[in-house]
Amino acid sequence: MNYFWLGSLLTLLVSACSAPPAKQASSPITIRWSRDPSTLDPLALPNPSAIDAANLLHMALLATDFQANKYAPALAQTLPQVRVLADSLTALDYELRQAATWDDGRPVLATDVDFTLKLLHCPGLPNEGNRAQYGFIREVRLDPVNPRRFTLVCRGRGEEIMIASGDFPILPESALDPAHTLRYLPLAKLQAWPAARPPAPAVAALVQRYRQANLAREPSHLPGCGPYRLTAWDTNHQLRFRRKAHWWADKVQSAPPVLQARPQELVFAVLPDDDATALALRRHEIDVYPQVPARIFQQLQASPKARAEFAFYSQPSYDILTAGFNTRRPILRDKRVRQALSCLFDPAGLSTATQLGQGRRTVGLLPPGSPFYNDSLSLPSLAPDRAMTLLRQAGWQRRADGHWWQPGATHPLALSVRYRTEETTFATTALQFQAAAARIGITVTLLPAESSALTTALQAGDFDVYVRLLKGSPLGFNFATFLHSSTIGNGNLTGFSTPLTDHLLLAIPAEGDARRKRLLLRRLQVVLRDEMPLLPLFYLPTRLVVNRQLQHVVPSGLKPGYALTALSWSDAATPLANSQ
């Protein structure tokens, strides 16, 4: 009996110390998601997980080439040809790939692009963000001869116009509108449709069909032209995607990186907690860990075993840690109060505490290395004395009890801060703000929430101050989605807008001349600094840890931080021998 126990113990020890099993080419790649996508409705993608999933199921005209860090043609044969029609109008000539087909074998045609654009503007569908983002596309002109050729007539000029014109998933007309009822309704008419007016009968019927399809939970109800299909969705736990056996891009000769889909199966494990994720990584339960916090990244790098098993990548990203102020709240309507509160954040200290000093401080919504960065502005810093001066200028008085009061007010100045509960970066920022505010007599209540609850609260305007990440991109300067008046309550969570900022936000992507664009962007940074609807604290670096057995790893500063479909398992049986 003793030998039995000894044997069992030895077996356990040997199995615990043995190297992780080598993966087959067809083995699934397990990737960490910090949250569940909540919905896979291609018109309403509320978070990065949903966007990642949509990119697997659907395809856009253009896609991000992570190797070159630029947009490349995906469904489109080439990048569009740009023609200037008039002073403020640009024509973008597209042609779709011959090989592109839907899951049911039908070809992807220009009419599908026309239909999708109209769907993005149909009243009654969850497309508020899309309306603001793609409102610059005024008309779709179909080629009468070639069903794959079309021209997008866009308001404005510039590279952003070209990029944004191809940055939405194309949906099949035949599945949602088999009678082609939307073809007879011009895009401009849908764009100008008054919100109070009931939709046209054809639109109402389409909206009903769209809702009945329940694409939010059942994306398989809609044929896609992306490389994967969803095979399982265990909410808040796991999503599985299987590569299509016959994907149309397999026929494309020398397929560009954006049309490569190497993994046979992708598994996304929903793990909100970073330490649990690190543990799962060490136990080889996940293979790819994107957006690794600085502290965990450092700890893993310090471990010889982890260094042997995983590859580490770090580079600047375009994610900005921001604090936003709800300008709809009476106490935050005055810009001097917002400016005062922004003086209570300590970006330098927070970068040291949460990013080990690797965060890039910024004056605005552009990264410091950008040619459009306004270096004439000073970096925001902790300045409690200036905060008190600004509060006094705004009419607040500090009474004997230490709190700030306005004449006739029944309550002193007090605020609540909402942030996502899972990450220490947000918690540390909120605690630092709370402590700094307490020192000058402002009571701050912290209200951490789980991701989806936070999104709901922010969209409902139920906050005074938020701390969250804004996902940026170097490929375009379309800030309208979170600053324009048309997106208030949707992407624009602060509720801030002025005619000047609205004008700038629309003019910037439409501007083709680099010098004038620079002036507009610098002006926008000055205006935002003065109005202070949100305070950019610093840019975060992006850190990626992957299993060493994975090859073709293309890290990127662009979201999600790596080229997902480029990954594949190495054929080498002993990959750990190659550890660096």
Next chain:
Amino acid sequence: MMSSGSFSLRTRPVAGLALGWLLLLLIVGLLAPWLPLSPTTPDLLLVAAPPATGSGHYLGTDALGRDVLAGLVAGAQRLVLLTLPAVALATLLGTLAGAAAGFWGNQRLRLPIAAGGWVLVAAWWGLRLPGTAFLCILLGIATALTLLTWRVARHPAARRRYTCALPLDSLVLGIITLLGSVPRLLLLVALAAGPPLTTGQLLALLTLLAWPETARLVRGQMHWVRAQPFIEAAQASGLPMSRIWWRHALPHACRPLLAFGPLSLAGLVGLESSLAFLGIGQGPDVVSWGSQLASVRHDTTAWWAAVFPGLALLLTLLALQKLAVLASPATNK
């Protein structure tokens, strides 16, 4: 408690240490607002700093840069301001409910039938049905009827006709069973889920969950007390039942509470710490030993962030256990 028996700190050094620790916690908890320590202010330059490195953080900082020592003091303050009052309230409520149920049982306490009107009014109020004026009228009628029938019921002949027995024992036992049927932590998590609770709300919740244990104990003891000859003698002498209950039965029924109180406190300390560890019902700016223990999840290498609050919790529970042993009648014989 300490005066009875032959208890001496010299003969029982462990008991002395336990009492000393509890006394220290009490003093620190009471003095916490005046101590120059802020448990929620992060030191951004010293995140997860180890203890005794000359940084001014004697026990180090956690993954958010908060001082561990300040957190320990805040935990002691929470013990004094939340858990102790919760135990006191739960003991009071449990004693009254258990003693009443054990003494009067299901048949001995008779109430005027009109008192049912009060129940209806209370239900109306509880459901927040409309009509304040109507509610006041109902309240008046119910009061008048109750007083009237109370007077009538004083006559022995009318007693049976105008009163009904209140099944107090079944009622209390039913509530105890109901609350006891769900594990305490699960019930607390379910009740505390949602926005962070205020200290008052948390106090009420802890009291709600802690009183049944006391009530069960006192009820059982009261059954034994009620059968004692001195109670029969008091009844035979014509004393009112309420007086017998209050003056003679209750003090005897409460004797086990001396030993049970510290155990009840230990249970609630553990429960509150579990809740804080899970981060349920409390904001992140409320620091307690449980939340300090949870902070080690953010940085598993910062062992000091878990060891010191863990030790504080362990010592407190052991000290309370020791106190319960000291207070038990067997020890003091």
